[in-house]
Amino acid sequence: MSVPVSFRFPKRLKERMDVFKGKVNWSEEVRRFVEARVAELEKKELLEKIDLIIKDLPELPHGTVVKLLRDDRDSH
Numbered sequence: 314m315s316v317p318v319s320f321r322f323p324k325r326l327k328e329r330m331d332v333f334k335g336k337v338n339w340s341e342e343v344r345r346f347v348e349a350r351v352a353e354l355e356k357k358e359l360l361e362k363i364d365l366i367i368k369d370l371p372e373l374p375h376g377t378v379v380k381l382l383r384d385d386r387d388s389h
Contacts (some may be wrong), residue, residue: 320343
């Protein structure tokens with residue numbers, strides 16, 4: 314299901330778009346752009362939330378990651 318949304322463009326831009334009427338589906342072009350932009354903003358928001366969570370985590374003692382990797386490698 315879709316709902317109508319309107320955008321305002323400068324008159325000169327609309328005139329330039331009209332040159333390509335029939336060659337370009339402007340509605341689809343705008344829809345794809347908005348969808349990509351919303352996805353980009355959602356990812357950015359999610360990364361900001363993840364950063365906040367990570368900042369609250371305690372730091373591991375120096376060498377912990379190396380020890381965990383060695384232990385895992387040696388267990389196989």
